[in-house]
Amino acid sequence: xxxxxxxxxxxxxxxxxxxxxxxxxxxxxxxxxxxxxxxxxxxxxxxxxxxxxxxxxxxxxxxxxxxxxxxx
Amino acid sequence: xxxxxxxxxxxxxxxxxxxxxxxxxxxxxxxxxxxxxxxxxxxxxxxxxxxxxxxxxxxxxxxxxxxxxxxxxxxxxxxxxxxxxxxxxxxxxxxxxxxxxxxxxxxxxxxxxxxxxxxxxxxxxxxxxxxxxxxxxxxxxxxxxxxxxxxxxxxxxxxxxxxxxxxxxxxxxxxxxxxxxxxxxxxxxxxxxxxxxxxxxxxxxxxxxxxxxxxxxxxxxxxxxxxxxxxxxxxxxxxxxxxxxxxxxxxxxxxxxxxxxxxxxxxxxxxxxxxxxxxxxxxxxxxxxxxxxxxxxxxxxxxxxxxxxxxxxxxxxxxxxxxxxxxxxxxxxxxxxxxxxxxxxxxxxxxxxxxxxxxxxxxxxxxxxxxxxxxxxxxxxxxxxxxxxxxxxxxxxxxxxxxxxxxxxxxxxxxxxxxxxxxxxxxxxxxxxxxxxxxxxxxxxxxxxxxxxxxxxxxxxxxxxxxxxxxxxxxxxxxxxxxxxxxxxxxxxxxxxxxxxxxxxxxxxxxxxxxxxxxxxxxxxxxxxxxxxxxxxxxxxxxxxxxxxxxxxxxxxxxxxxxxxxxxxxxxxxxxxxxxxxxxxxxxxxxxxxxxxxxxxxxxxxxxxxxxxxxxxxxxxxxxxxxxxxxxxxxxxxxxxxxxxxxxxxxxxxxxxxxxxxxxxxxxxxxxxxxxxxxxxxxxxxxxxxxxxxxxxxxxxxxxxxxxxxxxxxxxxxxxxxxxxxxxxxxxxxxxxxxxxxxxxxxxxxxxxxxxxxxxxxxxxxxxxxxxxxxxxxxxxxxxxxxxxxxxxxxxxx
Numbered sequence: 001x002x003x004x005x006x007x008x009x010x011x012x013x014x015x016x017x018x019x020x021x022x023x024x025x026x027x028x029x030x031x032x033x034x035x036x037x038x039x040x041x042x043x044x045x046x047x048x049x050x051x052x053x054x055x056x057x058x059x060x061x062x063x064x065x066x067x068x069x070x071x072x
Numbered sequence: 073x074x075x076x077x078x079x080x081x082x083x084x085x086x087x088x089x090x091x092x093x094x095x096x097x098x099x100x101x102x103x104x105x106x107x108x109x110x111x112x113x114x115x116x117x118x119x120x121x122x123x124x125x126x127x128x129x130x131x132x133x134x135x136x137x138x139x140x141x142x143x144x145x146x147x148x149x150x151x152x153x154x155x156x157x158x159x160x161x162x163x164x165x166x167x168x169x170x171x172x173x174x175x176x177x178x179x180x181x182x183x184x185x186x187x188x189x190x191x192x193x194x195x196x197x198x199x200x201x202x203x204x205x206x207x208x209x210x211x212x213x214x215x216x217x218x219x220x221x222x223x224x225x226x227x228x229x230x231x232x233x234x235x236x237x238x239x240x241x242x243x244x245x246x247x248x249x250x251x252x253x254x255x256x257x258x259x260x261x262x263x264x265x266x267x268x269x270x271x272x273x274x275x276x277x278x279x280x281x282x283x284x285x286x287x288x289x290x291x292x293x294x295x296x297x298x299x300x301x302x303x304x305x306x307x308x309x310x311x312x313x314x315x316x317x318x319x320x321x322x323x324x325x326x327x328x329x330x331x332x333x334x335x336x337x338x339x340x341x342x343x344x345x346x347x348x349x350x351x352x353x354x355x356x357x358x359x360x361x362x363x364x365x366x367x368x369x370x371x372x373x374x375x376x377x378x379x380x381x382x383x384x385x386x387x388x389x390x391x392x393x394x395x396x397x398x399x400x401x402x403x404x405x406x407x408x409x410x411x412x413x414x415x416x417x418x419x420x421x422x423x424x425x426x427x428x429x430x431x432x433x434x435x436x437x438x439x440x441x442x443x444x445x446x447x448x449x450x451x452x453x454x455x456x457x458x459x460x461x462x463x464x465x466x467x468x469x470x471x472x473x474x475x476x477x478x479x480x481x482x483x484x485x486x487x488x489x490x491x492x493x494x495x496x497x498x499x500x501x502x503x504x505x506x507x508x509x510x511x512x513x514x515x516x517x518x519x520x521x522x523x524x525x526x527x528x529x530x531x532x533x534x535x536x537x538x539x540x541x542x543x544x545x546x547x548x549x550x551x552x553x554x555x556x557x558x559x560x561x562x563x564x565x566x567x568x569x570x571x572x573x574x575x576x577x578x579x580x581x582x583x584x585x586x587x588x589x590x591x592x593x594x595x596x597x598x599x600x601x602x603x604x605x606x607x608x609x610x611x612x613x614x615x616x617x618x619x620x621x622x623x624x625x626x627x628x629x630x631x632x633x634x635x636x637x638x639x640x641x642x643x644x645x646x647x648x649x650x651x652x653x654x655x656x657x658x659x660x661x662x663x664x665x666x667x668x669x670x671x672x673x674x675x676x677x678x679x680x681x682x683x684x685x686x687x688x689x690x691x692x693x694x695x696x697x698x699x700x701x702x703x704x705x706x707x708x709x710x711x712x713x714x715x716x717x718x719x720x721x722x723x724x725x726x727x728x729x730x731x732x733x734x735x736x737x738x739x740x741x742x743x744x745x746x747x748x749x750x751x752x753x754x755x756x757x758x759x760x761x762x763x764x765x766x767x768x769x770x771x772x773x774x775x776x777x778x779x780x781x782x783x784x785x786x787x788x789x790x791x792x793x794x795x796x797x798x799x800x801x802x803x804x805x806x807x808x809x810x811x812x813x814x815x816x817x818x819x820x821x822x823x824x825x826x827x828x829x830x831x832x833x834x835x836x837x838x839x840x841x842x843x844x845x846x847x848x849x850x851x852x853x854x855x856x857x858x859x860x861x862x863x864x865x866x867x868x869x870x
Contacts, residue, residue: 001192001207001208001209003189005187005718007187009544013187013188014187014188014189015187015188015189016190016195017189017190017192017195017207018195019207019208020207022204026202029204030195030199030202031196033198033202034189034190043653044699065753
């Protein structure tokens with residue numbers, strides 16, 4: 001289980017607990033549940049935009065990593 | 073985060089205890105500051121904070137209670153000390169209460185580092201709702217991951233890793249080898265041979281063995297059959313075999329297969345073996361039968377065709393636009409590449425029932441196509457032919473010979489003599505203005521029919537309207553023109569022409585007559601006109617007498633024109649002449665001797681004065697003769713008149729109002745004709761000086777001492793030579809060359825050195841050195857001894 005921090009630099013900072021084998025889509029859903037937006041409106045970035053179908057492990061997202069939270 | 077939390081708690085506790093010591097004031101500011109901070113934070117994450125605050129309150133509650141104890145102490149102590157500060161204490165209480173809540177909330181927030189987070193249970197609940205599997209809580213990993221508590225990682229032994237890798241590789245290789253050997257072991261090498269291949273005896277033995285085995289097998293089969301028969305299983309067995317036979321592949325299974333050749337390539341009575349066409353392993357398309365030889369043949373034919381180099385694009389191929397089935401073939405662009413792009417599409421046909429194909433359908437289709445082709449109409453029309461210059465016999469038939477009309481000779485006598493009365497109704501239709509002849513002038517008089525009837529109208533010009541002319545002629549009495557009936561024409565057009573000519577002639581004759589007749593009348597008319605005009609003129613004068621000057625644009629223009637020396641000499645100014653005479657008469661009658669420039673000018677102004685005089689005279693005559701003393705208080709005019717009468721004024725008429733038509737143009741000091749075009753050319757403008765051209769009178773005695781100094785870039789003053797050099801460099805845009813500049817630089821440096829040099833001393837500063845040495849030794853002399861070293865400037869010491 002890892003905890004990922006998502007920050008949109010506008011006041012929303014969210015720590016989400018998830019598994020390494022979760023996909024980005026699942027992570028987005030968790031974030032949406034906590035922030036109150038819709039999960040399909042969320043865009044996660046860390047130098048590159050993360051695609052929904054790839055797992056966190058494949059993106060090498062480890063515990064405590066800061067991801068950028070954007071909206072579309 | 074936890075540590076910071078603890079830290080904060082400690083700080084707060086310390087703060088409160090410190091506050092207990094120092095006083096409430098110090099307690100308030102940190103509290104106040106914290107309070108503000110909390111407020112800001114809670115505002116930021118208010119939405120999600122609500123839920124958390126509940127939780128945090130219970131968490132913070134226990135901590136807060138602990139702290140509250142300390143706070144209570146502090147409060148009580150402060151209360152005890154500063155009872156006078158009742159209000160601040162109240163405020164403090166209130167703030168404390170609020171602070172508690174905020175602190176509680178803040179504590180939870182700080183624990184999360186200003187980010188909202190759910191606990192594991194909550195997260196699992198959420199995940200269950202979303203349909204994700206619950207979090208796999210891996211305690212070890214969590215411990216290893218946090219930033220605040222880094223755990224030492226396992227020591228990575230590279231040697232051990234390498235060894236492990238090598239082992240693995242070896243094992244893998246060994247396994248592969250084993251498998252290979254197994255596979256290859258089955259194959260006989262060349263060295264190994266069956267013994268019976270070379271040796272006949274061995275072979276014989278082998279064959280015998282084989283035979284024996286066969287016999288044995290047969291026997292066994294027979295036995296089995298007998299056994300089956302005994303058991304009544306034979307029928308079943310036979311059925312099975314029968315099924316097998318049925319399942320065998322036969323001709324009927326060929327139904328529906330495609331053969332990839334044209335059906336025409338199969339001839340009757342020929343046997344051709346068809347095989348399945350090669351296709352990829354993973355291709356799922358249906359099977360296609362081909363004959364190998366045919367395929368080769370077709371390919372060869374195609375190559376031959378390609379090698380022939382036929383033109384692949386026929387731009388004017390019109391006969392290929394229609395398909396076989398009389399349908400428009402779609403004309404595609406660059407159709408020669410279709411095969412390359414889309415792939416070959418060879419002829420093929422399907423096998424029908426029982427694996428046969430007779431090509432009946434194709435033959436039928438061909439017949440239909442041929443039929444349709446015959447029926448089809450071609451849109452191409454017959455091409456253009458050269459037109460022949462001679463008529464063909466067929467065309468000759470179409471010609472009809474036109475008969476010439478036999479003219480009736482006695483046509484004219486039957487014509488009715490047209491009278492004016494008959495033409496009255498005609499006149500109504502036609503009389504309406506000009507038909508466009510310019511010669512008639514602008515204001516053509518309208519002539520009524522009635523007049524025409526009575527008398528020949530004095531039409532000054534012949535009208536273009538034939539009907540009008542007709543009318544004229546008919547008015548004359550309807551007598552046909554003398555010449556016309558005798559002239560016989562064949563064509564009607566010629567008749568008409570003759571008629572017209574006659575009419576013209578008659579009209580001209582009429583005109584002459586009319587002119588002669590009218591001349592007398594005309595004179596009478598003119599006289600009448602004159603009289604009327606005179607009367608009109610007198611009438612016109614009345615308003616003028618009253619003093620109103622009537623201006624007329626034309627009159628003003630004429631006035632400014634000036635004198636026309638040839639005025640009235642041509643003799644066409646009859647009206648004016650009359651006027652002039654008339655005026656002259658008047659003047660003479662009225663003035664009797666005043667010099668009149670009436671001949672000179674047009675004479676409106678003179679009339680004025682004359683009118684006045686006339687008026688005066690009239691008035692004089694009307695009243696008593698001895699009108700000596702008119703009443704002066706009537707006005708200035710009356711006084712003036714009196715004076716005039718008495719002769720106090722100059723009687724010479726001062727033509728004040730008169731504007732002498734000047735020979736030259738009107739003088740005006742105010743205006744001038746500005747010829748602006750002269751300024752425009754560039755060169756004249758250059759010479760133009762728009763400034764002040766006169767000397768300053770007040771600066772007459774000013775004699776300045778002019779001294780112009782030139783400096784170079786370093787600030788040195790330049791000699792005239794150098795200054796000029798500088799100017800010329802500037803002017804030409806280029807300076808000196810390399811040598812020159814170097815020399816100049818050298819010169820400047822030398823000058824600088826020269827300046828630096830002292831006048832009283834040698835360049836090396838020997839005198840100064842000497843003096844210094846003397847000072848040092850405190851003697852008025854210097855001992856010149858020893859090596860040169862001791863006398864150097866460097867060795868001089870204090």
